[in-house]
Amino acid sequence: MKQFTYIRATSVDDAVAACAAHRDAKFLGGGTNLVDLMKMGVEQPLHVIDITRVPLNKIEEHAGGVRIGALVPNSDAANHALIRERYPVLTEALLAGASPQLRNMATMGGNLMQRTRCYYFYDPTYAECNKRVPGSGCAALLGVNRLHAILGASPACIATHPSDMCVALAALEAVVQVQGPRGPRSIPMAEFHRLPGNTPQIDTNLQPGEMITAIDLPGLTFGRRAHYLKVRDRNSYAFALVSVAAVLDLDNQGTIREARIALGGVAHKPWRVPAAERSLQGQKAGEAAYTAAARRILAGAKGYSGNSFKIPLAERAIVRALNVAASKQV
Ligand SMILES: Cc1cc2nc3c(=O)[nH]c(=O)nc-3n(C[C@H](O)[C@H](O)[C@H](O)COP(=O)(O)OP(=O)(O)OC[C@H]3O[C@@H](n4cnc5c(N)ncnc54)[C@H](O)[C@@H]3O)c2cc1C
Numbered sequence: 001m002k003q004f005t006y007i008r009a010t011s012v013d014d015a016v017a018a019c020a021a022h023r024d025a026k027f028l029g030g031g032t033n034l035v036d037l038m039k040m041g042v043e044q045p046l047h048v049i050d051i052t053r054v055p056l057n058k059i060e061e062h063a064g065g066v067r068i069g070a071l072v073p074n075s076d077a078a079n080h081a082l083i084r085e086r087y088p089v090l091t092e093a094l095l096a097g098a099s100p101q102l103r104n105m106a107t108m109g110g111n112l113m114q115r116t117r118c119y120y121f122y123d124p125t126y127a128e129c130n131k132r133v134p135g136s137g138c139a140a141l142l143g144v145n146r147l148h149a150i151l152g153a154s155p156a157c158i159a160t161h162p163s164d165m166c167v168a169l170a171a172l173e174a175v176v177q178v179q180g181p182r183g184p185r186s187i188p189m190a191e192f193h194r195l196p197g198n199t200p201q202i203d204t205n206l207q208p209g210e211m212i213t214a215i216d217l218p219g220l221t222f223g224r225r226a227h228y229l230k231v232r233d234r235n236s237y238a239f240a241l242v243s244v245a246a247v248l249d250l251d252n253q254g255t256i257r258e259a260r261i262a263l264g265g266v267a268h269k270p271w272r273v274p275a276a277e278r279s280l281q282g283q284k285a286g287e288a289a290y291t292a293a294a295r296r297i298l299a300g301a302k303g304y305s306g307n308s309f310k311i312p313l314a315e316r317a318i319v320r321a322l323n324v325a326a327s328k329q330v
Contacts, residue, residue: 002038006047007022007049009050010093017304019211020181024045026048027049027211029106030073030103030106031112032098033113033115040122042121052071053091055069056109058146059076059080059082061082063064066178068215068217069108069214070177073107074104077094085218086223086224088167089168108165108212112165112166115131115162118140118147118159120139130196131196134201146241148307149266150301150303150314151301153302154198154200156198156199157196157200158307159196160267164230164257166269167262167263167270170189170215171261172223174218175189176212177193178212180209181209191204192205195269220247222249226325227245229320229321231243238263242265242313242314243263243265243317244314245270245321246260247259250285261276261322265310266310271297273296276297280293285322285326287323294316297318
């Protein structure tokens with residue numbers, strides 16, 4: 001591992017100032033992704049700013065919704081009464097991720113910033129990876145690409161974003177609160193992660209030196225009719241091949257008032273198609289409507305040698321997730 005200096009921050013201002021004062025610095029949350037990547041030589045920060053003592057570990061009601069501090073462990077967020085009651089899709093997504101030990105360490109901010117699980121990104125013995133070494137090529141295009149993107153990819157990168165939590169946050173239209181050298185700002189979840197385009201090395205729209213301070217979940221009257229479905233090669237401790245966060249608002253006659261459908265494991269960011277969601281409004285909840293919406297979501301999907309199976313899989317997963325969501329008693 002390359003040598004680095006270790007700095008411990010005890011406030012947001014401290015952490016942001018330390019980051020501004022040092023070139024090539026990284027914040028350290030639970031360390032479950034950053035430290036692995038540093039050991040492999042994929043990440044080589046000169047300075048590591050430990051933010052685990054920064055008091056951002058509360059979950060509280062805020063502006064009609066709920067604010068989750070960036071340092072809250074994933075397991076605490078998943079099991080908090082406010083989240084279980086009002087945003088069960090987030091609880092389900094968090095509990096579908098990693099293992100209990102990892103969830104106890106992993107923080108909300110770190111989960112948002114975790115990097116792809118593309119095999120070629122993780123292994124520096126492969127020369128080609130535009131995300132790791134910009135301009136070097138994408139070995140996954142013609143290589144092993146079972147976990148890779150079917151939507152929104154580019155010739156430069158077909159990696160996927162691996163988070164479960166972020167898929168639920170996208171469906172809930174969460175807002176990420178950040179603070180940087182120019183002060184605080186809010187980033188809607190839809191704009192937080194980026195598609196790869198020609199710059200796959202940049203995962204998010206966080207600016208240099210900005211630190212995530214909280215995640216805001218807006219007040220939602222229909223958050224309980226929801227389901228997170230994760231399809232993976234093993235039933236535990238495996239990243240998603242395809243996942244779906246579905247949230248439905250139905251009237252007493254079973255007509256859809258609003259639908260939210262976010263996909264994971266299929267793109268460089270959680271994937272939503274607002275027009276497909278809107279097309280469900282006013283329709284009777286049921287398989288016919290769900291299938292039509294699923295087809296619309298996947299209309300532009302493109303498979304590669306090892307992952308074309310994801311297209312029909314995602315279609316079926318959307319239908320199943322909506323069926324389960326609709327069956328929830330609220
Ligand atoms: C074996 C294994 C299996 C896993 N399985 C899954 C899975 O199935 N599903 C899933 O979703 N995840 C899975 N994960 C990933 C896990 O969820 C992430 O490693 C974790 O969420 C990262 O959080 P952390 O606090 O440990 O981040 P760290 O490792 O501390 O940091 C990760 C990145 O975030 C940055 N960062 C951290 N906090 C902040 C902040 N407040 N502001 C700005 N930047 C910040 C760091 O600088 C770093 O770049 C798995 C991980 C492992 C090791």
